[in-house]
Amino acid sequence: MAKLGNRKNGSRKEMISLAAARLFREKGFASTGMRDLAGDVGVEAASLYNHIRSKSELLQEICFRVANDFNTQLQQMESSETLSSIEKLEAIVRFHIDMWVNRLDEVIVTNNESKYLEEPYNATFLNERRIYVRRLEQIIEDGIRKGQIRKVQPYAVVLTLLSAVRGIEFWHRTKKNISASELEESMIVHLVEGLKK
Amino acid sequence: MAKLGNRKNGSRKEMISLAAARLFREKGFASTGMRDLAGDVGVEAASLYNHIRSKSELLQEICFRVANDFNTQLQQMESSETLSSIEKLEAIVRFHIDMWVNRLDEVIVTNNESKYLEEPYNATFLNERRIYVRRLEQIIEDGIRKGQIRKVQPYAVVLTLLSAVRGIEFWHRTKKNISASELEESMIVHLVEGLKK
DNA sequence: AAACAAAACTAACAAGTGTTAGTGCTTTAT
DNA sequence: ATAAAGCACTAACACTTGTTAGTTTTGTTT
Numbered sequence: 247m248a249k250l251g252n253r254k255n256g257s258r259k260e261m262i263s264l265a266a267a268r269l270f271r272e273k274g275f276a277s278t279g280m281r282d283l284a285g286d287v288g289v290e291a292a293s294l295y296n297h298i299r300s301k302s303e304l305l306q307e308i309c310f311r312v313a314n315d316f317n318t319q320l321q322q323m324e325s326s327e328t329l330s331s332i333e334k335l336e337a338i339v340r341f342h343i344d345m346w347v348n349r350l351d352e353v354i355v356t357n358n359e360s361k362y363l364e365e366p367y368n369a370t371f372l373n374e375r376r377i378y379v380r381r382l383e384q385i386i387e388d389g390i391r392k393g394q395i396r397k398v399q400p401y402a403v404v405l406t407l408l409s410a411v412r413g414i415e416f417w418h419r420t421k422k423n424i425s426a427s428e429l430e431e432s433m434i435v436h437l438v439e440g441l442k443k
Numbered sequence: 444m445a446k447l448g449n450r451k452n453g454s455r456k457e458m459i460s461l462a463a464a465r466l467f468r469e470k471g472f473a474s475t476g477m478r479d480l481a482g483d484v485g486v487e488a489a490s491l492y493n494h495i496r497s498k499s500e501l502l503q504e505i506c507f508r509v510a511n512d513f514n515t516q517l518q519q520m521e522s523s524e525t526l527s528s529i530e531k532l533e534a535i536v537r538f539h540i541d542m543w544v545n546r547l548d549e550v551i552v553t554n555n556e557s558k559y560l561e562e563p564y565n566a567t568f569l570n571e572r573r574i575y576v577r578r579l580e581q582i583i584e585d586g587i588r589k590g591q592i593r594k595v596q597p598y599a600v601v602l603t604l605l606s607a608v609r610g611i612e613f614w615h616r617t618k619k620n621i622s623a624s625e626l627e628e629s630m631i632v633h634l635v636e637g638l639k640k
Numbered sequence: 641a642a643a644c645a646a647a648a649c650t651a652a653c654a655a656g657t658g659t660t661a662g663t664g665c666t667t668t669a670t
Numbered sequence: 671a672t673a674a675a676g677c678a679c680t681a682a683c684a685c686t687t688g689t690t691a692g693t694t695t696t697g698t699t700t
Contacts, residue, residue: 258677274558276473280658292659293678301658358555362474376617401619402629405610412609413602420573422598432599440637455647477688486648489689493647498688 259297262287266304267351275305275359302364305355309363312356313374315345320381331389336438338382339407343430346414354415379404389441396443403441410437456494459484463501464548472502472556499561502552506560509553510571512542517578528586533635535579536604540627543611551612576601586638593640600638607634 265286269278280301284291298304319341323334345353360371382404389395410433417429424432462483466475477498481488495501516538520531542550557568579601586592607630614626621629 274471274473276471277559279656281656289677290679292661292680295659296677361471379613398633399621399625399629401621402626403633405613405626406607406630406633409610409613410603410607413606416576416602416606424596424598428596429599429602432596433603436595436600436603436634436637440633476686478686487650489650489691490648492689 262294262297263304263307264351267308267355270305270308270355270359271351275355275362302362305359305363306367308352309356309360309367309371312345312349312352313371313378316341316378317374320378324381324385331385331392331394332438332442334385335382335389335395335407335441336434338385339411339434339438340430342408342411343414343433346411347418347426347430350415350418357412379408382407386441393443395441398441407437459491459494460501460504461548464505464552467502467505467552467556468548472552472559499559502556502560503564505549506553506557506564506568509542509546509549510568510575513538513575514571517575521578521582528582528589528591529635529639531582532579532586532592532604532638533631535582536608536631536635537627539605539608540611540630543608544623544627547612547615554609576605579604583638590640592638595638604634 262283266278266283269283269286273282280291280294284294287294320338323329323338326334329337361368363371379401383400386395386398386400386403390397390400414429417424459480463475463480466480466483470479477488477491481491484491517535520526520535523531526534558565560568576598580597583592583595583597583600587594587597610630611626614621
C-alpha cells in the first residue's frame with residue numbers, strides 16, 4: 247500500500263490546490279468548474295475526488311493557510327521586545343507586500359473569494375479577520391502612547407494599510423518599469439513614513 | 444400605449460439594476476441567478492427579459508456607468524487652471540472616498556466583477572482603467588516638475604491611492620466608532636499629506 | 641368601449657453544475 | 671507472488687443555469 251502522505255500523493259494534492267488557487271483567482275470560485283480544474287491537472291473531474299473531499303474544501307485550505315501565515319507573522323511581531331511600534335508596523339506591511347508579490351493567487355483568492363466559504367468556515371474567517379485588525383490597531387495605539395507614532399485614528403490607518411497593498415494586483419497584471427523592491431520601498435515610504443512622530 | 448421612457452418603465456428598469464448591483468456585490472456575478480434577482484424584484488425570472496436584454500447587460504451598465512463617473516470627475520480636475528497638483532490629487536481622492544462611501548454596491552461590482560464582462564467590453568474596460576491610471580500619474584509628474592509634490596514613483600503612488608480607499612468596504616461591514624467624514628479626513632491626511640513637498 | 645402595447649405569467653429548452661457509484665489498472669508493502 | 675491500497679476511468683444522478691416561446695393580464699390612449 248502507498249503510505250498516506252506519500253510523495254506522489256502529496257504532490258498530486260499540491261498540484262490540485264495550486265491549480266485551484268490559480269483558477270479561483272482568474273475565473274472566480276463560482277465560475278471555476280471541477281471539469282476546468284481537472285483539465286488543468288490533466289485528469290477527469292471525478293478523479294479529483296480521490297484526493298479532495300469537495301470543491302469547498304479546496305477554498306477552505308487556501309483561505310485558512312493564508313490566514314494562518316498572516317497570524318503567525320503578526321504574533322512574532324507582537325512578541326518582539328526589541329522592535330519599536332513603528333518598526334513592527336513596517337515589518338508587518340513589508341510582510342503583506344511580500345505576500346502580495348510572491349503568493350498572489352492564494353492571497354487574492356483569500357481576499358475576494360472567502361465569501362464562498364461554507365458555514366461555519368465563513369463566520370470563523372470573518373471573525374479571525376476582525377481580530378487581526380484589532381491587534382494591528384493595538385500596535386498603533388501602543389505606538390501613540392509611547393510617543394513613537396503621530397496621533398492618528400488607529401482603525402482608519404489599519405484599513406488604509408491593509409487595502410493599499412492590494413494595488414500590487416494591478417502591478418502584476420501590467421509589469422511596469424518598476425521592480426518589486428522599488429514598489430515595496432515606495433509603498434513603505436508613502437504609508438509608514440508619514441506615521442512617524 | 445405606454446410611451447417609451449415612461450415613469451413606470453424607467454423605475455422598473457432602475458429597480459432591476461439596483462437589485463442587480465446589490466446582489467452582484469453580495470453573492471458575486473456568477474453566483475447571482477436570474478431567479479434570485481427576479482425574487483428580489485418581486486417577479487418571475489422570465490419577466491425580467493421584458494426590461495433587459497441579458498444578465499451581462501446589467502453588469503455592463505453598472506461597470507461603465509461607474510467608470511464614466513470617475514472619468515468625468517477626473518476630466519474636471521485636469522481642466523482646472525486654479526488648482527495646484529496636490530489640490531487636484533486631494534479632490535480626486537476625496538471623490539474616490541465619496542464613491543466608496545455612497546455608492547458601495549456599484550463600485551464594488553465594478554472593481555470585483557468586471558472580469559465577467561463579455562468581450563469586447565472587458566477589453567475596453569481594462570483599457571479605460573489603464574488610461575485612467577496614466578492620467579493620474581501625469582498629474583503627479585506635473586506636481587513633481589512644479590515642485591509641489593515630493594519626488595515619488597508616480598505609478599506606485601497611484602496604485603497605493605486607488606487601492607487604499609477600498610478599505611472603506613470593511614468599514615461599511617462593521618460600523619465602527621468612526622464616522623464617514625472622520626474616516627475621510629484620516630485617509631486624506633495619511634495618503635495625501637505626505638506627498639506635499 | 642375598443643384597441644394596443646407593456647409587462648406579467650407558465651412551460652420548457654439545452655447546457656452545465658458538483659458529486660457518487662462502480663470498475664479496473666497500477667503501484668507499493670508484506 | 672499476493673494482498674492491499676492508490677488512483678484513474680466511464681456513466682450517471684439530481685439540480686441549477688440563462689434564456690425563449692407563447693399566452694394572458696394590466697394599464698393607458700383614442
